[in-house]
Amino acid sequence: MGSFKYGVSTYSYVNDYGSIMTLDDAFDHIADTGATGIEILGEGQVEGYPNPSSAWLDRWFGLLDRYKLEPTNMCSWVDMRLTLSRNLTIEEGAAELEQDLRLAHQLGFKFLRPKFGVMSHDLIPEANWEGYVERNLDLAHKLGIVICPEIHAPTPIRHQVVDGYIQFIERTGTKNFGLMIDTGIFQDRPLIHWGSHQITDEMRAHMDFLNGIRVNPEELLDIAQYVVFVQAKFHDIDEHLEDQNIPWKPVISALKRAGYSGYLSSEYEGLRAPWRAIDQVRRQQVLLRKLEREYDQGMFA
Amino acid sequence: MLEHQLIQSTGFRNFGPVGAREGFAVRIRIPNYHGTRLSQLDGFDVTVDGEYFDHEVNSFGIRDEVYTIAEMREETTARWGLLEWGEILVRKPxxxxxxxxxxxxxxxxxxxxxPPDMHIFPMREERFATICLA
Structure with missing residues (x-):
């Protein structure tokens, strides 16, 4: 039986980064959790994006070496609505993706998550996404990178968005495109905070997904062969290591039975306040490792 | 480093010649969790002491460039990084x-x-801030 790999996304620290946390600090916090992987936002942590200076590159590789962290996934965006008056053409969108693939490769990443434009409230991506990706499959193969859009609430697993991605994989036979699962889809209890605010009844009425879309973790087994990366989204873990929103036991169990042995990359998205994420990430890393150990020891199935 | 909040303390200032100020500047960090090209911003409404200045008339400065709203909407090359500040330039004689x-x-x-109907997303913050020099 394979083991999970543990990473942390710098997205977790969005309310610390740049005001109370430097890139060097982020490496320190991540490495100290025992994680071995770092996930970043390309146009976030990469200063001078999309063309970082050689000084910045030296710093990046120096930090990887010093903290013994492996680059996991780089997040990117394909801004469909380029201006108010026009959208990207297929060629332009493909060029955006190519630029991010080359940058991700330069920095040592193995996965690239592009965020495509969407056309609806259930996040159906623009039709051109296939053209963007297909034009880059050979390059991704050459660079050893898997392109992986995320399955993110309010989109569940059994949905035409996922079906479309799977059909693309089946049609092209590619190994360089797969699914990223954001564990927010398994949220089964309401969030208390959204951003830096307490959620009001009115917000709940308009944004039902705040209450959780409650995807059954067993559905992971149906798509396991296409899942290449997991963003371990969470919001609030208390001092008894109880997650208040995500049912980790059935999620870990399903990932284990599905044979998943890739990264669980911590992605804190709870109350947006400085100094909160650092320890929340530590709690999640401990919780996930504890559950993996207990599963392996047969303490739950 | 930047202050945590959107609106920065430092950089809240008058601009134009002393004695004949043309307006004031509000320094902000990017209202997003990642950098973007400038065309992904659709301007900034500013209200100071109850007086409202619309995003269609306010300009935006970053590094050594100043953009009108029309210029910013079409600026697909220049970008605003996560660790950089920009400033809203408000004309007020x-x-x-x-x-x-x-x-x-x-x-x-x-x-x-x-989703398309909410793709221009408002992010609002308010605070007290201090102008130091007339």
Whole structure:
């Protein structure tokens, strides 16, 4: 039986980064959790994006070496609505993706998550996404990178968005495109905070997904062969290591039975306040490792 | 490093010649969790002490460039990084008096990955900030 790999996304620290946390600090916090992987936002942590200076590159590789962290996934965006008056053409969108693939490769990443434009409230991506990706499959193969859009609430697993991605994989036979699962889809209890605010009844009425879309973790087994990366989204873990929103036991169990042995990359998205994420990430890393150990020891199935 | 909040303390200032100020500047960090090209911003509404200045008339400065709203909407090359500040330039002859002002910014940021009807997403913050020099 394979083991999970543990990473942390710098997205977790969005309310610390740049005001109370430097890139060097982020490496320190991540490495100290025992994680071995770092996930970043390309146009976030990469200063001078999309063309970082050689000084910045030296710093990046120096930090990887010093903290013994492996680059996991780089997040990117394909801004469909380029201006108010026009959208990207297929060629332009493909060029955006190519630029991010080359940058991700330069920095040592193995996965690239592009965020495509969407056309609806259930996040159906623009039709051109296939053209963007297909034009880059050979390059991704050459660079050893898997392109992986995320399955993110309010989109569940059994949905035409996922079906479309799977059909693309089946049609092209590619190994360089797969699914990223954001564990927010398994949220089964309401969030208390959204951003830096307490959620009001009115917000709940308009944004039902705040209450959780409650995807059954067993559905992971149906798509396991296409899942290449997991963003371990969470919001609030208390001092008894109880997650208040995500049912980790059935999620870990399903990932284990599905044979998943890739990264669980911590992605804190709870109350947006400085100094909160650092320890929340530590709690999640401990919780996930504890559950993996207990599963392996047969303490739950 | 930047201050945590959107509206920065430092950089809240009058601009134009002393004695004949043309307006005031509000320094902000990017109202987003990642950098973007400038065309992904759709301007900033500013209210100071109850006086409203619309995003269609306010300009935006970053590094050594100043953009009108029309220029910013079409600027697909220049970008705004996560660790950089920019400033909203508000025309107000005479500027603001030294002292504490209540200031509100509503940043209009565009997200292609939000549903079409809400793709221009408002991010609002307010605070007290201090003009030091007349």
């Amino acid at each position: 005479g500027g603001l008096a030294p002292g504490v002002h209540k200031i509100e910014v509503l940043a209009r940021i565009r997200y292609s990955y939000f």
